[in-house]
Amino acid sequence: MSVTIFHNPRCSKSRQTLALLEEKGVGPTIVEYLKQAPTADEIRDICAKLGVEPRAMMRKGEAVYKELGLKDVDDDNALIQAMADNPILIERPIVIANGKARIGRPPESVLEIL
Template identity: 60%
Template sequence: MSEVTIWHNPRCSKSRATLSLLESHGLDPKIVEYLKTPPSASELTSVLKKLHMKPRELMRKGEAVYKELGLDDEALSDAKLTEAMAENPVLIERPIVLYAARAALGRPPENVLDLFTGL
């Protein structure tokens, strides 16, 4: 079985609920506190592909740094947005669960269970 990884923020209730849900299903995910160990831009690009999302869809637009950096500018490229998230991980929506070649955003937490259907 492939390793399950969660990009986790222990201060976030959705992230805690998602971790608890995984554990209640007998999974022991590798926990990556992405605010302490941020993903690189290339890791983010890979995860975005797995999520079938564009960078802007994964951004926390309510964060002060989003406004400070002018990330609402529609002219910004996906690469620039991904770079901004790698440099400012607080911008990354959470939690993200990775399993095999797939990923899911835990909003709501039950979304991540789709990764394990048919196991």
């Protein structure tokens, strides 16, 4: 089974989710998405695997969210592009396995897709 985690090592929830995966014997592919930003197409695919609209995987408390006026943007493609251009906007961590994805908030939620 292939498992990928979009990880930010500075985030406690992301570290907890990674530790939980490793505790369960899963050695995921780790993508430090702030260094290796996903493309717009990859973000679109993650949204589909999560089963959510793009805004649901955005960190709305980030300064760049406010600076870009994203609260008032209704175009999903524009939101996806904003995340591709500013990966800090992507909620973390996101785990992908078995053709599905989960946001690790709480970390245990990722176990549903393993």
